[in-house]
Amino acid sequence: MTTSRPVARDDEPGGATSRDARPTGFAARVSLGRAFAPVPSEFLLILSTALLLTGFGLVMVLSATMADSVAKGESPFEVVMKQAAFALIGIPLMLIASRLPVTFWKRIAWPALIVTTAFQLLVFVPGLGVVNDGNRNWIQVAGFQMQPSEFLKLSLALWLGYVLYRKRSLLTSWSHVFIPVVPVGGLVIGLVAVGSHDLGTGLILMAILLGCLFFSGVKLRMFLVPLILVVVAAAYFAITSPNRMARIMSSLTHFDSTACYNAPVGDCYQAVHGVFGLAGGGIFGLGLGNSREKYGWLPAKANDYIFAILGEELGLIGCLVVLALFALFAVGAFHIIRKTDDPFIRIVSGGIVVWVVGQAIVNIGVVLRLFPVLGVPLPFMSQGGTSLLSVLLACGALLSFARTLPMRTPVPAAAPIPRGARPARR
Structure with missing residues (x-):
């Protein structure tokens, strides 16, 4: 003999409506809570x-x-x-x-530098590159001018952060500090300062490289060598360009x-x-x-x-x-x-x-x-x-x-002492 099981109505507790609505409402509250979290x-x-x-x-x-x-x-x-x-x-x-999580920024460090470097190479393509005041650092597409070197600044900072982060336990060695930071960084900066003749953007890229080395915690004696190289490179780029020398001498004289x-x-x-x-x-x-x-x-x-x-x-x-x-x-x-x-x-x-x-x-x-x-x-x-x-x-x-920084937890206020109660003796 089979017994029929009563079917719960939608408006009863445990019915289809309440059974589906509860998880949905809870998920929505969780989603909104994450979106508006302090x-x-x-x-x-x-x-x-x-x-x-x-x-x-x-x-x-x-x-x-x-x-x-x-x-x-x-x-x-x-x-x-x-x-x-x-x-x-x-x-x-x-x-x-x-x-985006921090792991995302770590994963795109190498691809971002490769893509932005290839983007910078477009300034040398005939018909795309635009020369302005002696600098070949723009491309023109569909009537819009873009400066690819601007995106190199962020990608270089991400790449330096990732490489120095991976080598954080080896930064006491000269070879691990300079390789691959100096060759790759020099290539990126050279594309802008030498290839495009844009010393201003090249100096900003040099400053980013020095800033990342400084905040990575390398020893001062290791930091001074890249600093000297940057100064020498900037002086060389300035001296070898008549336009840059004219600007510098104008500001001095x-x-x-x-x-x-x-x-x-x-x-x-x-x-x-x-x-x-x-x-x-x-x-x-x-x-x-x-x-x-x-x-x-x-x-x-x-x-x-x-x-x-x-x-x-x-x-x-x-x-x-x-x-x-x-x-x-x-x-x-x-x-x-x-x-x-x-x-x-x-x-x-x-x-x-x-x-x-x-x-x-x-x-x-x-x-x-x-x-x-x-x-x-x-x-x-x-x-x-x-x-x-x-x-x-x-x-x-x-x-x-x-978003990854710890939030300050408020100090709980002391409970009020009831009237008539004596404070405990120490």
Whole structure:
């Protein structure tokens, strides 16, 4: 005799609806909990400064280029819309990269360096490579110009971090410190500095290499040899190029020359007009959009000399705000370096902060006439889609590393003593 088993209705406990709904709701809560889990303060600091500098840069690119665009019969938003397109691509990529595990960055270190090096070789292909001011460091595809060397900065930092991380127990030996760091690093830097004649980007790549070696913990006597090699290589690249030597001699001979300021021509023309822009802004600036130097006086107003337009329109206060944002970015990155236990994270973060902050210092120093004109953009702010995209991807890597830092656990408050109760004697 068979007995029929009652079938549970969907609205009863244990029915199909409740049986399916409970796991689904629980999984959804777990997924949302992971998405909105608290993050370290370093994550918020780096993310906020990156977004603020990017927004600040879009405003300044619009202000610096709208006059030229209108003079050409184009829309005043012609240039800034292209820059905004790269920002709209780069910011989501930064947030996606911030969710990637550290193992991902370790696995792509070698492939990323190989791909970006092959990408850099495209500048030598006839019909693709573009020469600008003596530098063959751009390619033009479908009407867009891209600078492949910008992506080499991030891939070199990742590769150096991975190689030095794998050799962390062998860094007391000269051979393990220099091989393969010096040959491969020299090849990458040589493609840019010698092949493309871009000394500014080559110097930034050299700084990344030195920064990664420094944060890997190699001994000082081993660090001094690569430092000397970098200085010698930079001097050789400068001496062998008449264009670079002209820039360097211009910054040295005309630094205190009143003749250069009275009649700025030749190599000192743009440098002097950059100083004029900063001086004309004063403390509070002429107001956003009211720059005078952007009306044909400052050729590189939207890229290498955008800090001069910033100082002219927003004054000393605007310049200090931008410097403070870069300082906060550096503080967040150095906190990651100090708190992490992973040598790979420490080395790559060191290379990225040397790249971003060091390039900002060089760019601002050029505008202030402290350095010769090197042709490096101001990170986050200068016109240039590939530059903005590479910096945002680097920030994504830093945000990914920040997620691995331990969270601070709040100290539990002491329980209140009930009224009338006597505290225990010690």
